[in-house]
Amino acid sequence: MQAAAENLRTAKEDAFNCMHVLRQARAAAYTANTAESRYLLDPVFAPNYEQVFFSNIAQIAQIPHGQTVETIASAYNFQGKKVDGFKGYIADELNNITFAGEKEAALASLITLGKYLAIDQQIRQLERSSKHQEAIALCLGNKFGQSNWLFEEFKTANQKTFDINQAAFDKAIGQGFSNVDGFEIKTGIAVGMIALLSFLGLLPCLKEYSN
Incomplete structure (x- = not known):
């Protein structure tokens, strides 16, 4: 039962909680990417779509004043510590790293998001400079370094x-079921053995009193 409880904890706290925030980050990213296009079209x-874009980006990763994506990634990668004021779904994921390869993948999503935001800034600068067609081309482009290309890199x-978390979740759930496999039969046998041993232990006393 203790082993099953530990596997359940791993599945819920280490894996599923991360899976949940990662899916939320993905959904917010889709909303932000759509708002970026609507800002131009x-x-x-446009001001409403710009607000939607940045509010969803803040849900994914809110960079504190005085920090950059690069300094945050360095702190987690080389120093192994949390960054004060860093919030959002990616922060929640990075603060719950458990499995092999998980930190590297999470940091890759953060770094890619930073590059995506840098391109977004260029898009808005082009639009404000009346270079509308260039802004659209950069926003909708799927070539290396363009907005939609970076969006796909973030999704990847x-x-x-x-x-990584899904595989750990499946493994923990499988092990948890294995831990309690045949539990009813084993429990019945154990209870029967306890009753039998108790009876055998009391048998001499019962014989003594019967005499």
Whole structure:
């Protein structure tokens, strides 16, 4: 039962909690990427789409003042410590690293997000400079270094981190079921043995009183 409880803890706290925030990060990223395009294609509501973009990015990763994506990645990668004020789904994931390869995949998603935001800044600068077609090309482009290419890179890193946790979750659940496999039969045998041994232990006393 203790082994089953530990496997359940691993599945829930170490794996599933990470899987949950990673899926939330993915959903927020989709919303942000859509808002980035609508910012260019619907100028009347551009300020609204810009707000949606940055609010969803903040849910994924909120970089504290005085820090950059690079300094945060360095702190987690080389110093192995949390960064004060760093919040969001990626922060939640990095603060719950358990499995082999998980930290590297999570840091890859953070670094890719930073590159994606740098391109987004260029898109908005082009748009404000009345270079609308260039802004659209950079936003919708799938070539190396363009916005949609970086979005796909972020999704790949996010999925890799998710897959690591999914594999650990499946393993822990499988081991948990194995721990309690045949538990009812084993319990029945154990109770029967206890009753039999108790009876055999009391038998001399019962014979004494019967005499």
